[in-house]
Amino acid sequence: MTKLKHHRITKKEKALEETLDLKKLVHARVLSSKGQVIGKVKELRINQKTLSIEGIVVSRGFMKKPLYIGSSYFEDLSDESLILKIEPSVLLIGKKVLSSEGKVIGEVKDIERQGHTNEILDLIIKKPLRKSFIIKKSYVKYLGDSIILNSNYNGKKKHFWKKPGKNDNQ
Amino acid sequence: MAKKSISGKNLEKTITSDDILGKEVIDKEGKIIGVAERILIDPKLLDIVGIGVDKGFLKKGIIIGKSYIKRITTHAIFLSIRAMYEIKGMNVFDISGRKVGIVSSVDLQGYKNKIVALHVKQGLAKKDIIVYPEQIKTIGYNVILNLKKENL
Numbered sequence: 656m657t658k659l660k661h662h663r664i665t666k667k668e669k670a671l672e673e674t675l676d677l678k679k680l681v682h683a684r685v686l687s688s689k690g691q692v693i694g695k696v697k698e699l700r701i702n703q704k705t706l707s708i709e710g711i712v713v714s715r716g717f718m719k720k721p722l723y724i725g726s727s728y729f730e731d732l733s734d735e736s737l738i739l740k741i742e743p744s745v746l747l748i749g750k751k752v753l754s755s756e757g758k759v760i761g762e763v764k765d766i767e768r769q770g771h772t773n774e775i776l777d778l779i780i781k782k783p784l785r786k787s788f789i790i791k792k793s794y795v796k797y798l799g800d801s802i803i804l805n806s807n808y809n810g811k812k813k814h815f816w817k818k819p820g821k822n823d824n825q
Numbered sequence: 826m827a828k829k830s831i832s833g834k835n836l837e838k839t840i841t842s843d844d845i846l847g848k849e850v851i852d853k854e855g856k857i858i859g860v861a862e863r864i865l866i867d868p869k870l871l872d873i874v875g876i877g878v879d880k881g882f883l884k885k886g887i888i889i890g891k892s893y894i895k896r897i898t899t900h901a902i903f904l905s906i907r908a909m910y911e912i913k914g915m916n917v918f919d920i921s922g923r924k925v926g927i928v929s930s931v932d933l934q935g936y937k938n939k940i941v942a943l944h945v946k947q948g949l950a951k952k953d954i955i956v957y958p959e960q961i962k963t964i965g966y967n968v969i970l971n972l973k974k975e976n977l
């Protein structure tokens with residue numbers, strides 16, 4: 656909020672006190688719906704026609720790709736933080752994948768999404784000395800600190816010298 | 826060679842302490858909280874009461890009651906809860922994402938996994954804040970409250 660006295664020229668727009676200074680939003684913390692600190696706001700992108708915020712670019716730190724997140728995923732905004740409605744699916748990259756028995760199957764290498772949305776279609780898994788393989792979203796039971804698969808997931812042992820079988824659900 | 830049994834029951838489907846000890850313990854959120862190091866047995870009832878979990882070097886272990894164990898599989902022990910002791914050290918944010926402080930301690934209801942209050946440290950010169958469960962919106966990677974910092 657600003658304490659500066661000002662002339663007001665508005666039609667139906669909000670009062671100055673009810674708006675946010677965009678300058679303050681740059682470098683604000685970005686939190687996921689579960690409170691994970693994703694990074695800091697690097698850029699605010701504005702739609703040139705509607706003049707509304709279209710999204711933000713989140714800086715995630717050294718050697719990490721920045722994230723561009725659309726405003727439809729914003730939950731709350733303050734001068735200190737921006738809270739998202741979602742857990743960005745790309746943050747699953749690098750997490751462990753466990754079978755329903757708790758066996759480590761591999762690590763998430765990449766994620767196939769529905770277009771550019773946060774909706775996951777498939778997970779691409781890597782394991783040392785193995786070719787990376789795909790696990791469909793329907794086999795995922797829980798996404799959290801690690802990814803736990805359903806008991807109906809029956810990934811057969813596959814090595815890089817073996818060709819994938821027709822009935823494999825990997 | 827099969828051993829003789831005089832238990833009066835078919836023990837084929839039972840597991841032994843060897844099947845439990847050394848296994849990873851995974852909480853509801855999929856987090857590996859440690860390794861099972863002890864099995865606690867009621868000396869009168871001869872019933873399993875819970876397991877002791879080793880959380881690693883220089884970390885205090887934790888005891889988890891039998892009722893919070895969901896299943897024991899060939900590779901891990903799955904819990905039906907997230908151990909609320911794990912909240913200690915998490916950041917606390919208000920509804921707008923403003924930082925309130927860090928959880929310094931957690932008060933639980935008796936020996937249950939139910940939060941009574943969180944003690945939040947704001948800084949060196951500031952007083953600790955007590956946060957009650959009804960003021961909490963989400964507990965995930967950090968704690969998000971359902972009210973503004975100034976209303977605490």
